[in-house]
Amino acid sequence: MPYFIHIATVLCIYAILAQSLNVILGLGRALNLAHVASFALGAYSMALWASPTNSGIVIPMLISIGVCGTFSLILGWISLRLTSDYFAIGTLAFAALISALLINWRSFTNGVLGIPGIPRPTIFGYDTNNEVFFLILCAAVSLIIQILIWLVFRSGFARQLRAVGERPTSAAAMGIDRRAVLSAAFALSSCAAGIAGVLFAMLLSYIDPSSFMLAEMIVLFTMVVVGRPGSFWGCLGAVLVVVLIPEALRFLKVPYCLDPLPSCFEPIASSVLGQVRQLLNALMLFAVVWLGRRQLFPKERIC
Amino acid sequence: MAILPQLLINSLITGSLYALAAAGFALGFRVLGVLNFAHGHLMMVGAYAMLAAIAIPGLAPILQIALVIATMIVVTWILLDIVVLPLARYSPLLPFVSTLALAMALEATVAMSFGVNVRSLNISWWPGHSNTGGSQSIELLGGDFMAYITQTQIIIIFSALAILVGVALILGSTSIGRAVRALASAPLAAQSLGLARNKIIWGVVLVGNLITAYAGILVGLETNLQPTMGQAFMIKAFAAIILGGMGSVWGAVLGSYLLGFIENFAIGIDIGEYSLPAGYKDAFAYSVILIMLLVRPQGLLGRKMRSE
DSSP states (O other), rough: OOOHHHHHHHHHHHHHHHHHHHHIISSSSOTTTHHHHHHHHHHHHIIIIIIHHHTHHHHHHHHHHHHHHHHHHHHHHHHTTHHHHHHHHHHHHHHHHHHHHHHHHHHHHHHGEEEEEEEEEOTTTTTSSSSSHHHHHHHHHHHHHHHHHHHHHHHHHHHHHHHHHHHHHHHHTTTTTTHHHHHHHHHHHHHHHHHHHHHHHHHHHHHEGGGGSSSHHHHHHHHHHHHHHTTTHHHHHHHHHHHHHHHTTTTSOEEEESOOOOEEEEEOOOOHHHHHHHHHHHHOOOOHHHHHTTTTSSOOOOO | OOOOHHHHHHHHHHHHEEEEEEHHHHHHHHOOOOOOOHHHHHHHHHHHHHHHHHHTTTOOHHHHHHHHHHHHHHHIIIIIIIIIIHHHTTOOOHHHHHHHHHHHHHHHHHHHHHHHSSSOOOOSSSSSSSSTTSSSEEEOOGGGGGGEHHHHHHHHHHHHHHHHHHHHHHHHHSSSHHHHHHHHOHHHHHHHTTHHHHHHHHHHHHHHHHHHHHHHHHHHHSSSOOOOHHHHHHHHHHHHHHHOTTTOHHHHHHHHHHHHHHHHHHHHEEESOOOOGGGGGHHHHHHHHHHHHHHHHTSOOOOOOOOO
């Protein structure tokens, strides 16, 4: 049972992360590889500023919103001067820079050893060290953010964002400021990812840089692309699929080694589970891109 | 500055490795027009193919090399005919995502078959190989300006130079090179004049990937191998290309050597308590990307950025 509660909590956190990436990648068609850096900044601001003071949940979230908001403004200011190829490389450089800082700035982030002992708050008298209460907390936060993003999806802002993403020329002709619209979308998705980071740090009570690598970004990409970019409910469905399928592998007896020795027909050992999951995600992402190559990112047509 | 000669040599070595990786990348980018996020991982695959080849007992060196080349042909086929070409014509975003997926799949596959730990590459027939693992160092200069270089490092510097000059000669002054340049600068016109686009793309990308695999093997000999090395080298190649200028192979080469110098000098120069720890070496490549994108996005040698 604790296992299923854990999976449900992870689902809530991934739902925030994937949905906020969906705003940028799905609506704005901007290949933002620095999304996971916002997630990392949220988690580290929780671990570094909030946990020594043990200050509940509201203050850490405000701090991480502040940090991620600032980060997204810098990110937007630099990377939004660029288009397509250059934009992706710029955001990738940002993500790599953040993870290099997390690894190397030992006096501040404790390097690869990570930061242990992140406390969970007590809310209205309920101690969230109890897994059930923590799940309820995550579900509540996730629900609030999903509703906010749902409102954004129905707003005129989302239509502007879609226009900038899918029909940049027409959007510019209509007087929509690409950089302003995308900067706002960046800020929104970065802050949401920061909140997901706070919850993630509380969930594990220990964070290290390895949780925020490019591989994690691919997982988020898979979620958005599998759910059809720009589709609110599709994204949530994809989060379920992408999280649960690799989890199912724990229970299945499948051949997972390259050489089919009898010993490989066992539940996958936890030592290679990470790689199996990564391979599976990559194949899933590729399969969806391949099958949906005509529909996923339609080219701009002016006719 | 007694450390200066050693810093220069180290910069040259790093720069040569980056130049080989970036030249392969730039060649592919010129003919495909697609950024290959799996490029660093191809380098990693090449090096691990060598690791697998030398583990087969009784295999002649020439066959070991053939095995690596065969692996690279298969990987090139996957890259071109499955991952990039069928998708590139629908949207430029698709190859981004699909090459990212390829990169992750390659990394996971190698990690599953070879393990995630650091491996060292000891090729017994490599010149200067010694049984203790590394190759012997040679003293250069004397007295205050002591500098060391190993035989492998000499090979790195000179073979990189030879390969780059070779590529430049083929691109610049043969009919094949003319066809490649035509295809890169005016794809439609080149095709309508009867150039076989797919054949040329295949040839150029395969050559680029073989150079990349060679760079991977050199990295394995000089340091060691890890499945995650691909990502670091992918970003280094990006940095070199952005420094030098997109779409120009020369720019990529220049950018690589510059990056090698920047990294080694930034870490190596002793400025008392403000000296940077060696771990920040990689952070320089990332900062270089950001600064260049901010100040001069077309790169040092690049032409005006193409707008979309």
